Amino acid sequence: MNLDWIIAEAGTIGTLFLWHFGLSVVPVLLSLVLAIPLGWLAHRSGFMRPFWLGLAGLFYTIPSLALFVLLPLVLHTRILDPINVVVALTIYALAMLVRTVADGLSTVSPETLQAATAMGYRPAARFLRVELPLAVPAITAGLRVAVVSNVSIVSIAALIGTPQLGSLFTQGLQLRFLTPIVTGIVLCIVLAALLDLAVVWAGFRLSPWNRSNK
Amino acid sequence: MKAIVAKRLAEVAAALGGASARATSARKVAIGSDCSSQGIIIWNAKTTSLRMINRLITPSSGSISIDGEPTEKMDVVKLRRRIGYVIQHAGLFPHRTVVENIATTARLSGVTRPKALATARELLDRVGLGGEFANRYPWQLSGGQQQRVGVARALASDPQLMLMDEPFSAVDPVVRTQLQDEFLRLQRDIGKTIIMVTHDIDEALKLGNQVAMLRTGGTLAQVATPRQLLAQPADNFVADFVGRDRGYRFLGFAGTADAVRLVSEPTVRLGATVDEAKAAALGRWVLAVDDHERPLGWVDLDRPFTHVRQDGLNLSGTLSAQGEPLRALLDAVLSAPSGRGVVTDADGRLLGTATLASVSSVLEDGRSRDWAEAQP
Numbered sequence: 001m002n003l004d005w006i007i008a009e010a011g012t013i014g015t016l017f018l019w020h021f022g023l024s025v026v027p028v029l030l031s032l033v034l035a036i037p038l039g040w041l042a043h044r045s046g047f048m049r050p051f052w053l054g055l056a057g058l059f060y061t062i063p064s065l066a067l068f069v070l071l072p073l074v075l076h077t078r079i080l081d082p083i084n085v086v087v088a089l090t091i092y093a094l095a096m097l098v099r100t101v102a103d104g105l106s107t108v109s110p111e112t113l114q115a116a117t118a119m120g121y122r123p124a125a126r127f128l129r130v131e132l133p134l135a136v137p138a139i140t141a142g143l144r145v146a147v148v149s150n151v152s153i154v155s156i157a158a159l160i161g162t163p164q165l166g167s168l169f170t171q172g173l174q175l176r177f178l179t180p181i182v183t184g185i186v187l188c189i190v191l192a193a194l195l196d197l198a199v200v201w202a203g204f205r206l207s208p209w210n211r212s213n214k
Numbered sequence: 215m216k217a218i219v220a221k222r223l224a225e226v227a228a229a230l231g232g233a234s235a236r237a238t239s240a241r242k243v244a245i246g247s248d249c250s251s252q253g254i255i256i257w258n259a260k261t262t263s264l265r266m267i268n269r270l271i272t273p274s275s276g277s278i279s280i281d282g283e284p285t286e287k288m289d290v291v292k293l294r295r296r297i298g299y300v301i302q303h304a305g306l307f308p309h310r311t312v313v314e315n316i317a318t319t320a321r322l323s324g325v326t327r328p329k330a331l332a333t334a335r336e337l338l339d340r341v342g343l344g345g346e347f348a349n350r351y352p353w354q355l356s357g358g359q360q361q362r363v364g365v366a367r368a369l370a371s372d373p374q375l376m377l378m379d380e381p382f383s384a385v386d387p388v389v390r391t392q393l394q395d396e397f398l399r400l401q402r403d404i405g406k407t408i409i410m411v412t413h414d415i416d417e418a419l420k421l422g423n424q425v426a427m428l429r430t431g432g433t434l435a436q437v438a439t440p441r442q443l444l445a446q447p448a449d450n451f452v453a454d455f456v457g458r459d460r461g462y463r464f465l466g467f468a469g470t471a472d473a474v475r476l477v478s479e480p481t482v483r484l485g486a487t488v489d490e491a492k493a494a495a496l497g498r499w500v501l502a503v504d505d506h507e508r509p510l511g512w513v514d515l516d517r518p519f520t521h522v523r524q525d526g527l528n529l530s531g532t533l534s535a536q537g538e539p540l541r542a543l544l545d546a547v548l549s550a551p552s553g554r555g556v557v558t559d560a561d562g563r564l565l566g567t568a569t570l571a572s573v574s575s576v577l578e579d580g581r582s583r584d585w586a587e588a589q590p
């Protein structure tokens with residue numbers, strides 16, 4: 001380990017860390033916004049539910065490098081545009097979160113739903129005020145997996161030149177220099193742990209009623 | 215399909231025939247919510263009929279109207295907001311505190327949040343839960359407490375009509391009796407039209423002004439007051455349903471213990487010596503009372519003791535309060551080790567005792583005057 005190198009490169013490393021942070025968080029937030037209506041549709045689709053959830057899961061099997069390379073052709077963006085990475089990672093997170101949301105909605109007891117309907121909730125209000133809040137613990141659990149796995153997938157984008165902590169790996173390999181690689185790994189783990197904590201905290205704040213929070 | 219629907223509507227008709235409702239035909243049912251009464255249906259698939267009233271299930275033909283207004287013409291959400299609904303296991307919202315749960319129906323009816331929460335706190339008190347429960351979540355309550363919150367939630371929008379679907383069946387027998395007693399007290403205070411479904415015949419007889427009994431298949435077997443149901447079951451189905459103990463159950467409706475002649479009972483206080491107890495006693499047993507003349511239990515003079523002590527008392531005898539049905543008095547007589555049933559006033563103070571002979575003479579008297587025809 002070469003501490004002088006770390007001190008000398010601190011500014012660059014900081015920038016890469018922020019990029020990595022942004023590229024990990026933005027796609028998960030985008031996919032969550034999309035996964036709520038899509039998960040609801042899958043949840044409501046009766047016998048077609050396994051089909052839709054299977055289809056969503058299929059996107060996760062696309063090799064990430066292939067997706068990074070192909071997206072510019074589909075989106076007509078430049079190959080170095082970070083938008084490509086954001087879109088690719090949103091697709092991956094979405095593949096996970098659609099199932100998470102559908103499963104979360106199915107944890108809500110039918111008795112509770114029936115009581116809500118009988119009391120005179122309209123369908124949209126029932127979804128927003130009863131079903132979704134009750135699905136928060138399950139969605140939080142899925143979101144933690146999505147966020148952490150996103151942190152690791154982001155580093156692959158170094159291969160197509162998008163700046164983030166993965167750039168430290170390619171740099172280290174090219175220079176046969178271990179310090180950047182170790183620094184990158186440590187910062188990735190720190191970032192994943194911080195984001196995981198943030199999701200847990202948000203889930204806790206959104207479900208004070210959850211008995212496992214006590 | 216039509217036959218089934220018609221049957222189900224007949225079910226509704228039967229249920230409502232029991233409340234303040236008229237079944238103008240098997241296809242048309244009218245509910246009036248202007249007077250207070252409870253109707254009770256007994257049947258295994260009867261939940262369906264309740265759900266037809268608030269249109270959780272839509273009848274494909276026929277019509278149900280409330281206060282002259284056909285429900286199928288109403289906005290379904292507005293209809294449901296007008297009707298209180300209580301279900302088994304309460305169906306509380308797990309993510310809302312007790313007061314928030316109760317306030318839900320008021321909020322849905324357009325009441326402002328502070329006002330709804332104030333109403334909720336009042337109702338919490340009314341259903342016998344203290345303010346300390348206000349900010350708890352449903353999982354922190356027992357089954358009986360949840361059920362009370364469920365009733366309070368249905369009341370918060372001040373509906374004229376309430377539907378209760380086996381509201382007390384998921385709690386243990388002791389809590390169930392408490393909830394039933396509170397239901398009767400609450401109903402005296404608030405006076406709603408309540409249509410309740412239960413499979414428990416004793417509950418139906420205890421809570422209903424009118425009880426509708428339905429056969430398997432949804433046809434109406436009988437609509438009657440609990441008293442008539444026991445004294446004059448329409449057919450074997452009803453007779454079987456009200457059961458083997460109907461003679462004993464009928465005592466619940468056969469007048470009060472007031473007609474029974476009471477004998478004054480000698481008593482001892484805690485701390486009395488064995489000689490004092492023997493001097494007072496009429497036989498083997500003597501009744502111990504506290505300083506306010508409230509019965510504590512029976513002292514057995516055949517057992518060796520020096521002073522009357524709380525832990526030496528026989529507690530097997532039940533108490534019957536003045537004004538309670540003969541059923542309670544007979545139970546007190548049968549359960550007392552001395553064979554003398556203890557009767558107290560409303561404050562629990564000893565009035566006297568009754569023997570089996572005195573109860574049975576009142577029963578014989580009543581039979582000769584034909585109870586079935588007499589009004590309670």
